[in-house]
Amino acid sequence: EIVLTQSPGTLSLSPGESATLSCRASQSFSSSHLAWYRQTPGQAPRLLIYATSRRATGIPDRFSGSGSGTDFTLTISRLEPEDFAVYFCHQYAGALYTFGQGTKLEIK
Amino acid sequence: QVLLQESGPGLVKPSETLSLTCSVSSGSIKMNYWSWIRQSPGQGLEWIGNIYYSGTTNYNPSLKSRVTISVDPSKNQFSLRLNSVTAADTAVYFCARGQLWNGGLYFDNWGQGTLVTVSA
Numbered sequence: 014e015i016v017l018t019q020s021p022g023t024l025s026l027s028p029g030e031s032a033t034l035s036c037r038a039s040q041s042f043s044s045s046h047l048a049w050y051r052q053t054p055g056q057a058p059r060l061l062i063y064a065t066s067r068r069a070t071g072i073p074d075r076f077s078g079s080g081s082g083t084d085f086t087l088t089i090s091r092l093e094p095e096d097f098a099v100y101f102c103h104q105y106a107g108a109l110y111t112f113g114q115g116t117k118l119e120i121k
Numbered sequence: 122q123v124l125l126q127e128s129g130p131g132l133v134k135p136s137e138t139l140s141l142t143c144s145v146s147s148g149s150i151k152m153n154y155w156s157w158i159r160q161s162p163g164q165g166l167e168w169i170g171n172i173y174y175s176g177t178t179n180y181n182p183s184l185k186s187r188v189t190i191s192v193d194p195s196k197n198q199f200s201l202r203l204n205s206v207t208a209a210d211t212a213v214y215f216c217a218r219g220q221l222w223n224g225g226l227y228f229d230n231w232g233q234g235t236l237v238t239v240s241a
Contacts, residue, residue, distance in 0.1 A: 046222070060229045069229060107225075109182060
């Protein structure tokens with residue numbers, strides 16, 4: 014099983030600032046198989062990024078993803094109010110899909 | 122954008138079977154992969170399993186002995202059955218559409234989720 018560890022657990026920033034979220038895997042896998050989601054309270058996760066760096070339909074270019082091997086990053090520039098939420102990374106390599114435990118992005 | 126809606130009992134007794142249905146609208150269930158994912162405070166997001174519209178399934182090994190996912194293309198629905206439930210199965214259950222990318226699935230459309238509580 015590939016374990017994904019996200020950091021930090023909580024990130025406090027102000028609107029307009031940039032956020033850098035990390036996702037580290039317990040073993041290496043193809044960058045084709047890493048996605049990021051955003052979840053607001055009471056809602057389902059929404060796909061932001063797939064294949065490490067490809068933005069999903071309707072996702073603005075303020076969101077960018079990068080990484081390879083075991084280290085992946087989601088960067089959000091010019092934070093807007095709706096960006097303050099919980100972010101999950103997800104690996105879909107192999108037979109068992111797993112998610113990170115989440116990073117909460119809160120307003121400072 | 123395809124719309125998904127979960128339905129089923131919100132309360133299940135221990136040792137009984139949890140049954141949920143996901144109805145797909147604004148799109149066809151055919152030629153796609155469909156998944157169940159759950160979320161509990163203690164376990165975070167957990168992938169339960171996938172089904173292709175033709176009926177081929179893949180399950181999380183930790184749940185495989187208790188899970189059955191089925192599909193009914195004529196109704197544009199797919200379903201989840203989880204046997205012998207315990208309190209540890211209490212969670213919000215999501216259905217989602219899987220998009221195939223280089224042999225793996227990411228989830229591009231999700232239902233709103235339904236809370237299932239296991240309690241006597």
